[in-house]
Amino acid sequence: MTIAFVHGNPETDAIWDDLVGELAGRGVADMVLLSPPGFGAPIPDGWSATREEYRDWLVDQLVRLNARGPVDIVGHDWGAGHVFGLLEVRPDLVRSWACDCTGLIHPDYVWHDMAQLWQTSGVGEEVVAGMRAASREERVAMMTASGMSVVAAGDVADSLDGMTDCILPLYRSGAQPAVSDLGSTLCSMDLPPGLALDPSEDPYVGPAGRAAEMALRLGARHEPLDGAGHWWMCERPAAASAILLDFWAGLEA
Numbered sequence: 001m002t003i004a005f006v007h008g009n010p011e012t013d014a015i016w017d018d019l020v021g022e023l024a025g026r027g028v029a030d031m032v033l034l035s036p037p038g039f040g041a042p043i044p045d046g047w048s049a050t051r052e053e054y055r056d057w058l059v060d061q062l063v064r065l066n067a068r069g070p071v072d073i074v075g076h077d078w079g080a081g082h083v084f085g086l087l088e089v090r091p092d093l094v095r096s097w098a099c100d101c102t103g104l105i106h107p108d109y110v111w112h113d114m115a116q117l118w119q120t121s122g123v124g125e126e127v128v129a130g131m132r133a134a135s136r137e138e139r140v141a142m143m144t145a146s147g148m149s150v151v152a153a154g155d156v157a158d159s160l161d162g163m164t165d166c167i168l169p170l171y172r173s174g175a176q177p178a179v180s181d182l183g184s185t186l187c188s189m190d191l192p193p194g195l196a197l198d199p200s201e202d203p204y205v206g207p208a209g210r211a212a213e214m215a216l217r218l219g220a221r222h223e224p225l226d227g228a229g230h231w232w233m234c235e236r237p238a239a240a241s242a243i244l245l246d247f248w249a250g251l252e253a
Contacts, residue, residue, distance in 0.1 A: 001030060001069060001070055001071075001072060001095070001248075002030045002031075002032060002065050002068055002069060002070070002071045002072070003023070003028060003030065003031045003032070003071075003072050003073075003074065004031075004032045004033075004034055004061070004062070004065060004071050004072070004073045004074070005020070005031065005032070005033050005034065005073075005074045005075075005076075005079075006034045006036065006058065006073065006074070006075050006076070006079035006082055006083065007033075007035070007036070007039065007040075007076050007077065007078075007079045008036075008039070008075075008076055008077025008078030008079045008080070008081070008082075009039060009077060009078045009163060009166075009167060009170065010039075010131075010143075010156055010160060010163050010167070011039060011040070011076075011077065011079075011152075011156055012035065012039060012040030012152070012155045012156050012159050013033035013034075013035050013040055014040075014149075014151060014152040014155035014156070015076070015148065015149075015152045015156075015231060015233055015234060016033055016233060017149070017151060017152065018149060018233065018234055018237035019233040019237040019240055019241055020033070021237070022237045022238055022240075022241035023241050023244070023245070026241060026245060028245075030068075032065065034058070034061050036054055036057065036058075036078075036079070036082065037049070037054075037057065037166070038162050038163055038165055038166035039159070039162075039163055039166070040155070040159050040162075042162075043162060043165060043166065047166075048169060049165070049166035049169040049170050050169055050170065050173035051078075051081060051082075051085060051170060051173045051174045051178070052085070052173065054078075054081075054082045054085070054170065055082055055085030055086060055088075055089065057082075058082045058083070058085070058086045059086055059089065059090050059093065062086065062090065062093040062094065063093065066093055070094075070095040071093065071094050071095060072094065072095050072096045072097075072098070072248060072251075073086075073094045073096070073097050073098070074097075074098045074099070074244070075097070075098070075099040075100075075101075076099070076100055076101070076233065077100070077101060077204075077230070078170065079099075080099035080100055080101040080102070080104065081101065081104060081174065081179070083097055083099050084099070084104075084105055084182055084183075084186060085182065087186055087189070087191055087192075088182060088185055088186060088189075091189065091191055091192055094192050095192060095193075095251065096192050096193045096194065096195070096247070096248070096251055097191075097192060097193075097194045097195070097220075098194070098195035098197060098244060098247060099194070099195070099196065099197065100196075100197040100198070100199060100202065100205070100211075100232065101202075101204070101205050102196045102198075102205075102210070102211045102214040102215060102218070102220075103205035103206035103207075103210040103211050103214060104179055104183075104205060104206075105179050105180065105182050105183025105186065105214060106180065106183060106206055106210045106213065106214055107180045107183060107184065108180070108206075108210075109176070109179060109180055109183075109206050109210075110176075110206070111171075111174075111175070111176065112203065112204045114127075115171050115204075118167055118168055118171040118172070119171050119172050119175050124167075124168045124171075124172075125168070128164045128167060128168060131160060131164055132160070132161060132164055136154075136157045136158070139153070139156070139157035139160055140153045140154055140157050143156060143157070146229065146230060146231065147229040147230060147231040147232075147234060147235050148231045148234055149231075149234040152231075152234060183214065186218060187214075187217045187218060191218060191219060191220075193220070193221075193251055194215075194218055194219065194220030194221065195220060195221050195223060195243070195244070195247045196211050196212070196214065196215035196218070196220045196221065196222045196223065197223055197225060197232065197240070197243070198211035198212065198215075198222060198223060198224045198225060199224075199225040199228035199229055199230065199232040200224060200225065200226050200227060200228065201227060201228060201229040201230075202228075202229055202230045202232075203229075203230065204230060212224075221247060223243050223247075225239065225240070225243075
């Protein structure tokens with residue numbers, strides 16, 4: 001069994017280090033970290049960085065991984081968004097999925113303030129220019145203040161310039177009603193077993209209770225992470241690994 005992890009924005013696969021370490025210590029061996037183009041991975045020529053293109057990229061990655069056997073996928077932030085896109089078109093490529101940000105595809109979801117700035121023509125370009133202008137120390141301080149580990153924040157800070165080439169088209173392609181429409185489609189489908197991780201202090205996913213509501217509508221298991229923030233895998237790696245292992249063990253049973 002292969003466990004695949006996919007992260008979001010502004011992130012690299014370094015956000016998974018502590019969680020992967022916990023899982024490895026508990027006997028999980030076959031783990032693959034998938035880095036979306038621009039987010040810790042090179043940007044291919046002609047890349048448009050839309051959510052549809054990231055979805056198709058993830059489909060291609062999962063087709064390759066399926067040659068090794070069944071895949072359990074774990075998604076965070078826009079990585080979860082990419083997983084939801086994958087589930088819409090190729091649910092057969094995963095044995096199970098585990099994601100946070102299920103509130104993102106709630107029918108009443110309103111994008112957070114920074115996303116709305118990125119989605120606004122002219123304003124988004126100014127915001128991205130400001131991100132590029134920030135020093136490495138400022139970048140690290142901003143992300144660690146929100147709960148990212150120092151090591152992960154340093155890796156992200158060193159990769160941020162590439163990310164800023166992709167942020168605007170990604171967020172603009174996800175402007176409403178795109179993600180709520182995606183959620184409606186998924187709720188009408190027979191999906192693989194799912195796990196909705198729900199960190200209570202994540203400020204980007206909408207009002208409390210929506211993750212549980214979407215888990216129910218998607219036929220997924222809901223798991224709260226009380227007191228954890230957006231980067232729960234950095235803050236609570238032991239608790240998160242226990243939840244994931246229990247979920248995967250239930251699939252075997």
